[in-house]
Amino acid sequence: MYKNLFWVALGTFAIGTEGFVIAGVLDEMSRDLGVSPSMAGHLVTAYALIYALSAPVMATLTAPWQRQTVMRWAMALFVLGNVAAALAPGFAGLLAARLILGLSAGTFTPAAAAWAGAAVTQERRGRALAFVMAGVAVSTAIGVPIGAQIGHAFGWRATFVLVAVLSLVALLGLFRPRPAQPAVPAASIAQRLAWLRTPPIAYALVVTWLTFTGCYCVYTYLSPLMHAIAGPLLADNLPLVLAVFGAAAVVGSLTGGHLSDRFGARLVIQRALLLITLIYAALGALATGPTWSVNFSATAAVLLMVLWGLVGWQLPAAQQLNLMQIAPQAAPIVLSLQGSVLYLGVSTGAFIGSLTLGFGSPTLLGWIGAGCELLALLVWVAHNPRPLAAPAKSL
Numbered sequence: 001m002y003k004n005l006f007w008v009a010l011g012t013f014a015i016g017t018e019g020f021v022i023a024g025v026l027d028e029m030s031r032d033l034g035v036s037p038s039m040a041g042h043l044v045t046a047y048a049l050i051y052a053l054s055a056p057v058m059a060t061l062t063a064p065w066q067r068q069t070v071m072r073w074a075m076a077l078f079v080l081g082n083v084a085a086a087l088a089p090g091f092a093g094l095l096a097a098r099l100i101l102g103l104s105a106g107t108f109t110p111a112a113a114a115w116a117g118a119a120v121t122q123e124r125r126g127r128a129l130a131f132v133m134a135g136v137a138v139s140t141a142i143g144v145p146i147g148a149q150i151g152h153a154f155g156w157r158a159t160f161v162l163v164a165v166l167s168l169v170a171l172l173g174l175f176r177p178r179p180a181q182p183a184v185p186a187a188s189i190a191q192r193l194a195w196l197r198t199p200p201i202a203y204a205l206v207v208t209w210l211t212f213t214g215c216y217c218v219y220t221y222l223s224p225l226m227h228a229i230a231g232p233l234l235a236d237n238l239p240l241v242l243a244v245f246g247a248a249a250v251v252g253s254l255t256g257g258h259l260s261d262r263f264g265a266r267l268v269i270q271r272a273l274l275l276i277t278l279i280y281a282a283l284g285a286l287a288t289g290p291t292w293s294v295n296f297s298a299t300a301a302v303l304l305m306v307l308w309g310l311v312g313w314q315l316p317a318a319q320q321l322n323l324m325q326i327a328p329q330a331a332p333i334v335l336s337l338q339g340s341v342l343y344l345g346v347s348t349g350a351f352i353g354s355l356t357l358g359f360g361s362p363t364l365l366g367w368i369g370a371g372c373e374l375l376a377l378l379v380w381v382a383h384n385p386r387p388l389a390a391p392a393k394s395l
Helices: 002-018 021-031 043-062 067-087 090-119 120-156 154-173 190-196 199-219 222-230 238-263 266-289 294-312 315-326 328-359 362-382
Strands: none
Touching: 002 021, 002 067, 002 090, 002 120, 002 154, 021 043, 021 120, 021 154, 021 222, 021 238, 021 328, 043 090, 043 190, 043 328, 067 090, 067 154, 090 120, 090 328, 120 154, 120 266, 120 315, 120 328, 154 266, 190 199, 190 238, 190 328, 190 362, 199 222, 199 266, 199 315, 199 328, 199 362, 222 238, 222 266, 222 294, 222 362, 238 266, 266 294, 266 362, 315 328, 328 362
């Protein structure tokens, strides 16, 4: 199973590295480009927003294609986008490159998830999805810290060169022979959006949106938050903090698939949302509470980052499996909607974090993230989704 999935996971690894590494080089980029950190954060907002908007459109346009063909073309565009980012003459050029990257990532990831889910038997889907999503988790453990360190040493442009090389390797691997899958019958945008009118899917996607809004409100501006908690002790060692977080995220991603297969995705999601709410609140308390010693604050923050990685990264695979169980007859469609809503949450979170920095303080980031996760938990408890039939074809 894993042999056929490896190059797909490497593609998500490259995409995850590019998407997450901005948090590690945000300060360098803002200084070099002559913009504020909150303005530089809009690079995350733009990337995520174009991902969210393009994913369902590209899923519709590429539906007649073989999924592996879609993955190859999308990864090729991702390589070019990273090259353009590395060569961007200023903020506007870099923003344009990030839009290309968002478009290619929004095309690749849903196709990769759908291909992985269809490549194995039903009882192994959770593990297959977890393995593909582990590419993103591993990127936080290896790709992001290395990319951040390279950015600190050689400039942020070198980070995009690194991702371009990773993407090229993944692209070459995607040309290796793998079992063919039948093309999915094309569905119009209206037919795809019709699934949003079915309450179980709509509420599940609201949970996804709120979850990642809270996550990226905190993660995008991790550097100023760590500085607020423990000063330069954490802020100057952010690549190490990201490495610890990423290692925990790998474990969380893999265990999330196994736990979902064994105990059910819904139980995994509910418990994870509760714990993440408490973790973000604890980060907020460290930043705004009593004046602790620097060593205590730094140690507590790192431990919370480990817990965040272990628990938070159980959610993506669990939610994907949950959606496939709700509407198995439309798995590619609901997974593309999941990807869109996830990145809409990323965009919303980065934007809210930018406003928090611009008009408030980084000490508030943890509390705002906790509020988003609490809302997600309340929606989940109130509207626990159930399997359902296809929506009416009148749309």
